[in-house]
Amino acid sequence: MKPAPFEQHEPTTVKEAVSLLESLDDRAILAGGQSMVPMLRFRLAVPKTIIDINHVEGLDVFGEEDGWLRIGALVRHADVEHSDLIAEKYGSFADTAPLVADPQIRNRGTVAGSVAQADPKGDWGSVLLAHEGEVVAHGPDGERTIPADEFFLLPYDTTLDENELVTELRVPVPVANEGSSYHKLKRKVGDYAMVGSAARLILDDDGVIETANIALTAVDITNVRATDAEEHLEGERPSSDLFKRAGELAAEQSNPEADEHGGVGYKERMVSVLTQRALSDAAERTGAVKRTVKQ
Template sequence: MKAANFEHHEPTSVSKAVSLLESLDEPTILSGGQSLVPMLRFRLARPDTVVDINGIDELDYLHEEDGYLRIGALARHADVADSEVIEARYGSFADTAPLVADPQIRNRGTIVGSIAQADPKGDWGSVLIAHDGEVVARGPDGERTVPVDELFLLPYDTSLDEDELITEARVPVPVEREGSAYHKLKRKTGDYAMAGVAARLIFDDDGRIEDAGIGMTAVDITNARASDAEERLEGERPDPELFAEAGELAAEQSNPESDEHGDASYKERMVEVLAQRALGDAAERAGVIERRAAP
């Protein structure tokens, strides 16, 4: 790697980081570095200053507190993959973590960093959408929360200000009769998704879908919500035909582009398939449908 010169800052607290972000000219935040470092290597990113947050211990956490699963800015993908809390109750997170890139990247890369990067091919944005999550940002004017639907603007572009630092991503702690899942189609380990779908379902006492969340990966300019499909599901009882219909609606709402690895129509069809599979797993994990037979 032959990056251009830059100034490297290592704050040890969030407040120091925020004041650096305020005072420096066009700073770039370095957390896990799994997107930034390759961009530095290609000199696609040429920051004058880099604020490295890896020394801020207060950001290194992953736990449930006050009704939220809280993911600190330094929680790594591998932390999610290894977490017992996640394994027990957060199906979509448990599905996603081992599918992010490769083991080396998962050891360094962070969930929050991936969300802040706002790459439409990132997996976590979809999971956050499915769970109606939000991020906590700290800036010179204090702390604010940004719902995921207001976060992603364009590829690599969020609604945050340059001097704001995301300290946490969070989703509500699951209720009873809730299940979630993530399905991803990729060409190989380490590759980005060709398409991915995260689904979360909450059922009422009567076994009807009370709330549905569906987020889509790599099939639009940002991680995208399949709102038509969500609407179609709510109030209904789960069955394969309903999920197939929801899958079709999700596919209709997606806008994939053709590339070397697949054309747009194939990717749309994959959204349909992956949505059905994710919804089936979510319903099963919520305990409202029987475990499906093995293929």
């Protein structure tokens, strides 16, 4: 099946892109196109207008600035996958990028586009939540930042206004004694997550967990924080027993649905196991503790 006819615009500035969003009806934004193009092909989406933002200046920003890691709206999964900065300092990002789909999709698909798509089976939403990141959007009234905790509403639905354009994602630059990790279960290469768990830990100078963030993929209607498990961890020293209980709490707080890939009980068990592994890797990457879980 071929896409329905549409008109295409190629703005070169954020202001121009936002103006098009505001003035045109029945339009869609194209960045990497890894979600949009298949929808167009099968006519699951039939917009009258495509706004292609690949020529917009400044959306390819990627690096640290003013205490933030900035990931522009045109940064590809592959850019993150092959970044020395990411490999050195951002464990969960380095874990996630190679697990996204396949090389062809990673070469074109964008990290910000994946977050804006708000698929609860998407990996980057959980990583953004675990890092207490934020989404930067531009609209007719200018720029605003949306905390990741306030961004996701429902599957494929966010707090983004209809005339706003996501221009970048931001996460805080890691501090001393910080580590993060992401673990994912999928049926085969290229599949979405059946279950995923992102973990981020910050330890104080005495080796006690000062900050704990855990976010889950594909086990609720959105990417979601495992707040009960986070509270259980904070103020404690990393240990196998501690992480085991945190995994159990994350599983109890998850809300998976049975499907062809597994039942509820199986997925809850995978939440527990993957959360333990992610916490163990995150703790090890703080540089302050040795590996605490062997599975």
